[in-house]
Amino acid sequence: MSGPQLHTEALVVGHGGRPLRAALDLRPDPGTVTALLGNNGSGKTTLLRTLAGMLAPVAGRVLLEGDDLHGMAERARARRVAVVLAQRPRTGLMRAEHVVRLGRLPWGARWSRTEAGQDDKVRWALAQTRTAHLAHRMFHELSDGEAQRVLIARALAQDAPVMLLDEPTAFLDVSQRAVLMRLLATTARQQGLTVLLATHDLQQALDTADRALVLGPDGTHFHGTPDEAVRNGTIAAAFAVDGLRFDPMQRVFRATE
């Protein structure tokens, strides 16, 4: 157990042995939020699923503190990587607090939910995500923004140094998006977490993320600060469409005359 929290070595992602992109060498810093940007089909979700251990890499390795992620037992991996998926799960009749409590699963006995100290972690995760007041509500009755925060609380309760999120703001309104992104940035910094999130929300990501990983349409990628990505034309190139022009000052795409 040594080395960076998350680190990829010549990682090639893809489905069924077919590579989707060129090899990636990533080493995101602890305490930062990295936004994964790119068009549909650029491989954001494929990369995220590979980093989460849900998909085997075509080549290369994903290392967690020096250990090969894809060679790990499920429980060992779950103690180091927590995941928030794009789709809101249908949990059935479950209170928000119990959804969060499920995050303690990799730390408890396989056959029982009892585990010393778990209540503290759950309470802390609820407080951190400002969802303590929702603890006793039924999960399916929560708004999308509330549900997303509860799911992030569940990921925090999992106590893993790496957190991966797929489109965490996709179903949220503008104010909820800002709240969520700020929550992720603060938590990453305070807890020293390595947070990676795939998103379509370009402006929000460029404003709040510490790093941008831009997956270009030609198989190349850029990894750096959002400002660099804007200034050196990476963003404009990655999302280039006829009839649209990227405005680096406003960080939005505009229709050309």
Added chain:
Amino acid sequence: MFARMRPAAALVAALLALLSLLMLHLGTGPVELSGRDVLGALFAPGDTDPAAVAVLRGVRLPSALSAMLAGVALACSGAVMQTLFANPLAGPGVLGVTSGAGLGAALVLLVPGMARAVGVGTDAVLVLAAFAGALAVLGAIVAADHRLGDAPTLLILGLMVGHLSGALISVLEAAAGERALRGFVLWGMGSFAAVGMDRIPWLGLPIAAGLALALTRMPALDALLLGEDYARSMGVGVRRTRTRLLVATGLMAGATTAFCGPIAFIGLATPHLVRAALRTAHHHLVLPGSALLGAVLALACDILVRRIDGLPLNAVTSLIGAPVVVWVLWSGRRWARMTSG
């Protein structure tokens, strides 16, 4: 019923219902026994009418026990299947385990000379064949899971196995003689009365083993409520867990079907009632709750079968079970429809 019940209150209510139904069940039959007779035959056989003791110990008690065991097994299999396949319509029969048992039974009952060829009593061969049929289907499903690996495909495969077994049974039925056919139709109606006291352990052991397998995987079942991807991300070995739970339900539903015939709806309806009453999908409450309520419902259905001469058990469980499912879906709004989704 649809006000939320506290788990402790629900437990007391269910235990009281179980005890009173058990007394009623033991007293019901061609020879009505009073509560005093029942208790006497159970706890003080020396001081009780020997005829009552013989009826109670020889006939009533084994059928009450097999009803309760079957209720536990079917309801728990149903609860596990509904979570495993994220499908509120899943039940013990959904993977074709019941149809496999049916095919096994049909081979013994409908093919002339088949039972005699094995050389044991027909009813023992019947149970063995039905159980073997259930396990064969289970084995095929587990193998398919390792090859295909996703739950919805498995569900379709189970349905196909069910149809295939049904078709094979029809072929056997068409070729069978009238007497053999009658025996098979009777098996298909379901009955808790066919298991003698000496066979109760053989029914109980596979059910206990299956139940133990399921009860030791409750945290994983809870995680699966969030979907397989989330469960995996929280450290659940999804395929391993699924194999284990398939074996658990196969043991429970297979043994029950082998001894009592295919029994409809207890497995499907009971978990819905438990979730509705307790307002939770948590398996720490749903599994024990289903076990208890399954036993209660099976006893209640069997009492009706005994009261009304000639009524098939399967008709009673369906008459009670189907409206219950409709009622649960109808009266509860969002939560009921989302119980397992």
